Amino acid sequence: MDQQKPRVGISSCLLGEKVRYDGGHKLDHYLHDILGAFVTWVPVCPEVECGLPIPREAMRLVGSPTNPRLLTSKTEIDHTEQMQAWATKRVGELEKEDLCGFVFRAGSPSSGMRGVKVYNNNGVIKQGVGMFAAAVMAHFPLLPVEDDGRLNDACLRENFIERLFVYKRWQNFVKNDGSLGGLVGFHTEHKLLLMAHEQKTLTMLGKLVAGAKKGKKEKLFSEYLTNLMAALLSHASAKKNRNVLQHAMGYFKEVLSADEKKELEEVIVHYSQGLIPLIVPITLLRHYIRKYKEPYLQMQHYLHPHPLELMLRNHV
Ligand code: SF4
16 A cells, blocks of 8 residues: 555545436545545545446435434435444445545535535425445544535645644554654654644643553553544644744744844734635745754644645635
């Protein structure tokens, strides 16, 4: 398996595969052409893979939003057991895929991850979760997940891609190192990133790592990753980013000239006022990091959102 590219599950129709009930697809050009250059997609079409034909009758969720049934829309044939039995088997198989995330097709009764229509006697409630998506999220609770609709939002897209690459680095760390010393290194490299999301988790994880004892690694790693992924879900607002940038600027107190300091301060203020994107102060900081060889900042993933071509930090 490719150690470098994150492997990401995806609803097959989003890659242009003609697997929908009407024989069509839902090709998403951003996912296929742009993000697709930096990840290895693992496509899954629950309805076809569980044995339904193409074309087929459309389906919908019916009954309770928390425990709905999957029925064909007109003839009301119940495919719940068929889908659930297949989904249980498929999520087990996905364990071998080393997934770093999953992109679901929004609104689908099989693949939608939130707000899917559920039909019952009270009308239609948009509170359901597609049956396969529910199985994936229950089986891999820490996996970064999003749907194609929400990924049109620049902030949500940035957040998802960031989580995906953090997850990949975690996988690499566990596979290639997995030591307590390695965890200290991993945590150090993600400090500014965490600070931009949730300062209190940064402090808490710092204490967790510092107090780590040999012999309890599995529990420690699980606690670390659970808190890390939860914190990254919290929105990195302009105010939080400004705090991180000012914190980073503090590392150059002694070396920047008065003019350089003024310029950097101005750029940070302009970012916080929404006049320029985050990539501008980050680029200037990176310039000073290179110029003054600042070792701690050099290793911070916050300042090196990759891959560059995805233009992270350009739209937030
Ligand atoms: S939404 Fe899911 S079940 Fe429907 S066609 Fe796409 S991949 Fe298949």
